[in-house]
Amino acid sequence: MIIHRVIRKVQRFQGWFGSGAALCLIAGLYIGLVDSPPDYYQGEVVRIMYVHVPLAHTSLFAYIVLSVGSMWYLWKRDPIVDNMCHAVAALGAIFTTLALATGMIWGKPTWNTWWTWDARLTSYSVMLLILISYLMLRTFIDDHEKEARYAAVLAILGLVDLPIIHFSVEWWRTLHQPQSFSMRGVSMSSEILIPLMCMSIGMSLLFSYMLMVRTQLLYLDRLLHAKKGRLLSQFHMSQSDS
Amino acid sequence: MTFFNVIRWIVWKDLVIELRSRETMSSMVFFALIVIFIFSFSFSMDQQAAREVIAGIIWVAFAFTGIIGLGKSFSTELQNDCLEALQMVPESKGAIYLGKVVANFLFIFVVEILLFPMFVIFFNLDVVEEISILLLIFFLATVGLSAVGTLFSALTVQIRAREVMLPILLLPMVIPVMIAAVEATKGALNGDPLTMYSQWLELLAIFDVIFTVVSFWLFEFVMDN
Incomplete structure (x- = not known):
């Protein structure tokens, strides 16, 4: 299995991803929180963007x-x-939850509301709903192979659905009321762009690092279960022999 | 058996079961009636307020009733290991899917036709001129609902906590159907010209086509044991 070997090979560089993430995030946070100037319109509040946008x-x-x-x-x-x-x-x-939460914290001072049924917010939170139902589905199936198959079916259906959801929600909002809130043209000067890039790269590296660790954990967990099953059946067989 | 014969037999089988037991449709109709009552208690409505929210109430009632019907669609197959028999049908699994979609569509659509007069009576709606366009909306939205719902019904019937998981999986997926159906129904009930809400009908049609095709393909993986 070629993908197996690829994943194993990439996993060897796990530490690089982790330390790269730490470096980028620390640098990005320092530049973003301390070094960069406050936004002309939004003041200090804009700094949450350096966490929110990379998370999203x-x-x-x-x-x-x-x-x-x-x-x-x-x-x-x-x-x-x-x-x-x-x-x-x-x-x-x-x-996704963190991105929504930081978005809400950002929205309160700038839009003067925690939540609005804006198209992007709505379709993004529906994505969270689908992800949570995906995770729930996995807990309700005992058989590993079946769990994997059904979960994959759900994920693919969600992939097809998300653009349609986004599209329909956008129509739904824009037909009724003009989008009340829009980001005023935030000029992407390099003072903002550099910490944002740093944080984006750092967040992606952090994500990849966590993904590798978690994948390995789940993989080992499955091996352990298989081994436990084999040992138990051997034990039962030896019991019935004597 | 050819592909189309399998579809026909499945539809026929489900209809016969339903005609003999009358379990699914009677429970759907009765449940929807209760939903209508609960809604009219929870919003004390005058004529004006009713016009604003009635489209939403109609579709919430239809979606919940639809879920009851969809859940029953495959849980009846658990008795006497009928599910295994279906899995052994020597024809592409897609035929079973299409048969079930047609049967589910018929159940839900008939229930909607039965229920709609109740909405007209209880909420004093004026629908005589718009009845054909409303039927078209019901048709398109029900196709979408049963196309996704049948796949999830087959999926959830084989896992634990199936009664809970079907609505949890289905409702986020059919959000476009709900939005489009509510908006189109609202437009039709208000007597707006068709051009003002025809894009919602197009969206429903697009959703129907995409999800029938995708679910048809994915059904293979759900039934393959």
């Missing part, structure tokens, strides 16, 4: 990885790909 990017990336992995699983039925999908869904749910 990374969680979208997570969903893409999840759907590609799910298709790969249905095609090749490689268990480690399924472990990766499971890991990426859980991490994606966490990153």
Whole structure:
């Protein structure tokens, strides 16, 4: 299995990802929180963007990885790909929740509301709903192979659905009321761009690092279960012999 | 058996079961009636307020009733290991999917036709001129609901906590159907010209086509044991 070998090979560089993430995040946070100037319109509040935007990017990336992995699983039925999908869904749910939470914290001072049924917010939170239902589905199936198959089916259906959801929600909002809140043209000067890039790269590296660790954990967990099952059946056989 | 014969037999089988037991449709109709009552208690509505929210109430009631019907669609197959028999049908699994979609569509659509007069009576709606366009909306939205719902019904019937998981999986997926159906129904009930809400009908049609095709393909993986 070629993907198996690729994942193993990449996992050897796990430490690089982790330390790269730490470096980028520390540098990005320092530049973003201390070094960069406050925004002309939003003042100090704008600094939450350096956390919010990378989180949102990374969680979208997570969903893409999840759907590609799910298709790969249905095609090749490689268990480690399924472990990766499971890991990426859980991490994606966490990153999505954090992105929504930081978005709300940002929205309160700038939009004067925690939540609005804006198109992007709505479709993004529906993505979180689908990710959570994906994780729930996995807990309700005992058989490993079946769990992987059904989860992949759900992820692919969600992938097809998300653009349609986004599209319909956008129509729904824009037909009724003009979008009340829009980001005033935030000029992307290099003072903002550099910490944002730093944080984005750092967050992606952190995500990849966590993904590798989590995939490995789930993989080992499955091996352990298989081994336990074998040992138990051997034990029972030796008991019945004597 | 050819592909189309399998579809026909599945539809026929489900219809016969339903005609003899009358379990699914009667429980769906009765449940939806209760939903109508609960809604009219929870929003004390005058004529004006009713016009604003009635489209939403109609579709919430239809979606919940639809879930009851969809859940029953495959859970009846658990008795006497009928599910295994279906899995052994020597024809592409897609035929079973399409048969079930057609049967589910018929159940939900008939229930909607039965229920709609109740909405008209209880909420004093004026629908005579718009009845054909409303039927078209019901048709398109029900196709979408049963296309996704049948796949999830087959999926959840084989896992634990199936009654809980079906709505949890299904409802986020059919959000476009709900939005489009509510908006189109609202437009039709208000007597707006068709061009003002025809894009919602197009969205429903697009959703139907995409999800019938995708679910048809994915059904293979759900039934393959």
